Structures are given as C-alpha cells and as structure tokens.
Amino acid sequence: MLTEAVVGLPDPRLRPWVDRYLGYREVASTPLVRREVAGAFVVLILGWADPLDVDDPRVGGRGVSGSAFLAGPFDGWCVTRTTGTGAGVQVVLSAPAARRLLGAPLGELANRAVPVDRVGGWLIHLRDALAAEPAWPARFARLDAA
Template sequence: MLTEAVVGRPDARLRPWVDRYLGYREDAPAPLVRREVAGAFVVLILGWGDPLDVHDPRATGRGTSGNAFLAGPFDGWCATRTAGTGVGVQVVLTAPAARRVLGLPLGELANRVVPVDRVAGWLTDLRDALAGTAGWTERFARLDAALAARLAATDPVDGRLRAAWRRLDVSGGAVGVAALADEIGWSRRHLAVRFRQEFGLPPRTVARLLRFERAYAGLGRTVLTAPAAGAGGAGWAERAARWGYYDQSHLIREFQAFAGATPAVLARPGSHPSYPG
C-alpha cells in the first residue's frame, strides 16, 4: 500500500511542461498487482527501492522489471506487480513535453517500457542524485534543475505538430484528422507520419486516448444510482453520449481496449484507481 505520497509543484518556468511531481513510498508485504490504463503520455519513474514488474499482455518482451524506467505512450493497458518497498519520484509528461525533455522521437518509446540507463545517462545520474538526497523538497529542487537544463539544451518541437496536439487536447479528441491536417497545411498522410514519429502514436489513436482519458476521469466522479445501473442501462447510454461516444457499445469497447475492463466494473467501489499523474 502507498504509505507516503508527496506532491511537488515544479518551478514556474517548468509548468508549461511539467504539471507536478509525485514522491512516493509504497510497502507491499505481499505481491501487489495493478492494471494500468493506456494513455497518450509518458510516465517517468525514478526509483531506488524494490523493482516493479511491468507486463503488456498483448505481446511478450514489451515489459520490464526495475525501479527506474520510462513507459509509453501506450495504446493498451498493462499490468504491474511489485513486492517489498518501492521509493521514488513519478513524473507524467504529455507527449510534446516528453519529446522536448528527452530530446528523442517518441516513436522509439511507443508501447514500450525502457530502463532509464538505456535511454540517457542524465536520467541515471538524476535517479542516483535523488536517491542520495534527503527530503522531498530537496529532491524536487534537483528535478527542477535537471529538467530546466534539458529544456535549455534541446530544440523545440515543430510548431505545426504542437498546434495539432493542442487542438486535439483542447477538443478532447473531437477534431477529425482531415480537419486537423487542413488547419496546419499538411496532407493527412504527412501529418499521420510526422505525428506518430514525434509523439509515438498516430493522431487518430491519440484522439481516442484523449477522449478515453476524460471519460475515465469522469468515471471516477460518477456516483451510480440504482436506476443508472439497472438492466436498461440508460445511465451508461447517457454517459456515453456525454463523453463523446457513438453509443454504449462504443464506450464499452474503448474501455476494454484501454483499461481492460468495462466502465461498469471500474465504477464499482475500490475498482477505479486514480489516473496517472
């Protein structure tokens, strides 16, 4: 179970890129298994405790075991397993922010979990520095300095790609790829190729994930009433429409693909964990 969780706010200069840091300590006397939902973001774990196993059920060889790694973007759910004591910092980055901070195209990370020592030496050095620092305030200050240095050393992402991402994000994935391509002056094919190369997933998939992210967050605020959960399912049909899905079946298919369970199952007490970050 999570025995310590400390949220840190990055320096103001970093907030366009990083929303917050999460320092954690988790003690699991017995193996603890979780299902992690898909997302169009990158999760950076810089830990120094017992390892966490990450498994992608869709394919062998796409997981890892360790305490410091980069994950995602992922277009399917994963399972994690840990035992013992894990300590570290979690940073969740949007794809454009991760592309800038890491300085590498996210096509190299899509649907992968990679130990940080295989990505960049500065990440390994940062993890070691955090492990050797006492206190969360001091650790968060080290994160500020390291991320600011990366932003100063890396080139901006193409402005047209950033604009395309913003349009998808603001609309919750409601903008079509053809309209998006017209807005930035590219062909659909060129947009899809460049977007996937730089941000890890094609724009259509990102649109689906952004819509799912909002629905998943809304699910956490949903209070089921007896009529909504009844045999008629009118409550779920109404929610599907409100969250931008064609119908209830569409909602269920997307949740099964991205969360590994139906929204009705995830809405049960104790079944809906907080969204990453």
C-alpha cells in the first residue's frame, strides 16, 4: 500500500529531458502485484529498500529484480511484484535523456529493464546519496544537481 507519494518538478533547465520526479514509500505485508501501462517514456528507479521484480509476460521469467533499475520504453504492459518496504525516487526521462544516460541505442532498452549498476556506477552512488537525505525537497535538489 502506498503510504507516501511526493511529486517534484525538475529545475526548468532539465524539463526538456526530465518530466518529473516521484518520491515514494510503500509497505506491502503481502505480495503486491501491479500491471504497469505501456509507454514511450523511460523510467529510472533509484530505490533503497526491498527489491521490486519487473517482468514482461510475453517473454516469461523475470526481467530484473532489484531496488534500482532503468526500464522501458515498453510496447505492452509489464508486471511488477514486491513484498516488504519500497522507498525511492522514480525519474521519468525523455528518450534523448535516456539515450545520453545509457550511451547506447535506446533500442537496447526497449521492452526490458536493466539494473542501474549495468548502466553506470555513479547511479548507485546517487541512489545512496538520495537515501541519506532526510527530506524529499533535498532529494529532488540532489537529482537536479546530478
């Protein structure tokens, strides 16, 4: 169950590439399963709590399991599953921003999710810094700076 959700807008200079930030905290004492909608956006999850599984039901098996990953764009829905406490920041990126972040063709990310440590170690350090911040406004400011 979602217990906290805080929307943050990036610095105006970043808005062509970063749509929004969503800080979240949720607790699921039983398995929480969601069907996530398809979209042309790319989502960066920088979480610091229990892992989330992301599956594409068309290919079977788990796509990725972890608390920090980069996902999408998906041309069909996917399924997420978690149990326990989830906390982190979701960053909704434009395709050009994701391309620059990946340093590879965006097609390599289509219909899949990859752990952020495969994208760049600096994202793990950023995630850890976000977790150490005491409040959402400070976390969003750190994302702007990064």
